[in-house]
Amino acid sequence: MKHIVFFAPWTVTSTLIFLLPLVRSPLLPxxxxxxxxFICVCFSIPVISLLADTESNFLLVLxxxxxxxxxxxxKTQTExxxxxxxxxxxxxxxxxxxxxxxxxxxxxxxASSIACGFLIALFIISLRNLFYARQLKLRLNDYxxxxxxxxxxxxxxxxxxDYPKAMYLYEKRIHDAKKPSHLKxxxxxxxxxxxxxxxxxxx
Amino acid sequence: MPKKRYANPNQLEPYxxxxxxxxxxxxxxxDCGQLRYxxxxxxxxxxxxxxxxxxxxxxLSLLQDMNHCFTNDQMQVQENDDxxxxxxxxIYEMVLQVVMEEPLNFxxxxxxxxxxxxxxxxxxx
Numbered sequence: 001m002k003h004i005v006f007f008a009p010w011t012v013t014s015t016l017i018f019l020l021p022l023v024r025s026p027l028l029p030x031x032x033x034x035x036x037x038f039i040c041v042c043f044s045i046p047v048i049s050l051l052a053d054t055e056s057n058f059l060l061v062l063x064x065x066x067x068x069x070x071x072x073x074x075k076t077q078t079e080x081x082x083x084x085x086x087x088x089x090x091x092x093x094x095x096x097x098x099x100x101x102x103x104x105x106x107x108x109x110x111a112s113s114i115a116c117g118f119l120i121a122l123f124i125i126s127l128r129n130l131f132y133a134r135q136l137k138l139r140l141n142d143y144x145x146x147x148x149x150x151x152x153x154x155x156x157x158x159x160x161x162d163y164p165k166a167m168y169l170y171e172k173r174i175h176d177a178k179k180p181s182h183l184k185x186x187x188x189x190x191x192x193x194x195x196x197x198x199x200x201x202x203x
Numbered sequence: 204m205p206k207k208r209y210a211n212p213n214q215l216e217p218y219x220x221x222x223x224x225x226x227x228x229x230x231x232x233x234d235c236g237q238l239r240y241x242x243x244x245x246x247x248x249x250x251x252x253x254x255x256x257x258x259x260x261x262x263l264s265l266l267q268d269m270n271h272c273f274t275n276d277q278m279q280v281q282e283n284d285d286x287x288x289x290x291x292x293x294i295y296e297m298v299l300q301v302v303m304e305e306p307l308n309f310x311x312x313x314x315x316x317x318x319x320x321x322x323x324x325x326x327x328x
Contacts, residue, residue: 136218137274143225144270147232148263154236155259159252164245174236 010110014117019124150177221273227322228266235315241308258316265323 153173157163163170242248248255292313 133218136222140218140221140225141270141274143222144266144273147225147228148266150229150232151259151262151266154232154239155255157236157239158248158255159259161249163239178233 008113010113011117011120014114015120015124016117019121146177150174153177224322228319231315231319231322235312235319238308238312241305241311243304262316262319262323265320269323 153170153176156173157170160170
């Protein structure tokens with residue numbers, strides 16, 4: 001029980017760190033990114049803790065922080081994200097420094113608690129993928145229904161005899177049919193962009 | 204029948220392709236709709252009213268088939284007979300080309316419809 005309470009914050013922190021890429025890229029690229037994080041966190045923290053010298057703590061924090069920022073440069077475009085990751089990783093390194101005089105078993109326990117966090121993050125990412133697939137299907141279904149409505153509205157203009165007299169009415173129908181389709185197309189486009197790790201479309 | 208799970212993001216790819224197709228259909232539909240501005244005399248449509256109605260039904264059935272296949276995870280559409288389109292082309296060659304002031308616009312419309320039907324019949328596999 002004592003061990004669980006002691007290592008739980010490590011698991012929670014590592015889960016949060018592994019989930020960070022979800023902020024910008026929720027699907028496939030984030031998994032690769034998670035693996036990178038996993039390798040970095042699991043291996044760097046025990047190694048740093050063994051090699052750490054109390055006099056150069058600040059330098060270590062700085063160097064490791066810069067490495068993680070550089071790792072994120074190709075994925076995240078905002079400075080905010082760089083700083084957030086920098087702060088979180090720095091906190092991890094500071095905590096790791098306290099491991100300097102601990103036994104080898106404790107270091108393994110620390111590493112396994114971080115691995116637990118990684119697995120939890122992977123599970124959350126998988127759930128998110130499932131959610132996205134269902135959302136895509138529902139939205140595409142609606143999109144297709146709107147396309148059918150638009151098709152009817154357009155062909156009514158050709159077929160209805162009173163079109164020249166009631167042009168405004170028919171144009172309004174097309175406008176109404178066009179708008180939801182367009183908006184749904186945009187929403188789906190956002191999902192597509194997120195899948196490919198691109199920034200979300202605004203226009 | 205076991206429920207499909209989409210744990211692998213690569214499985215989203217067919218949906219993204221389907222969405223691209225829907226976008227193309229949307230644009231082609233809007234292009235088809237331009238015919239109402241391109242034809243100055245609306246009475247021209249009366250010459251081919253039955254054919255246009257048949258084309259509407261044909262396109263609707265294609266879209267419904269697409270939607271049906273998509274919701275059943277088949278990701279492919281059954282081949283449909285495009286005889287209605289051939290009928291309209293026949294009408295165009297025999298009647299509309301002679302009667303209409305702007306026959307080229309109708310040709311563009313027929314081309315759009317043909318592209319639209321081809322797009323609906325693409326098999327994603």
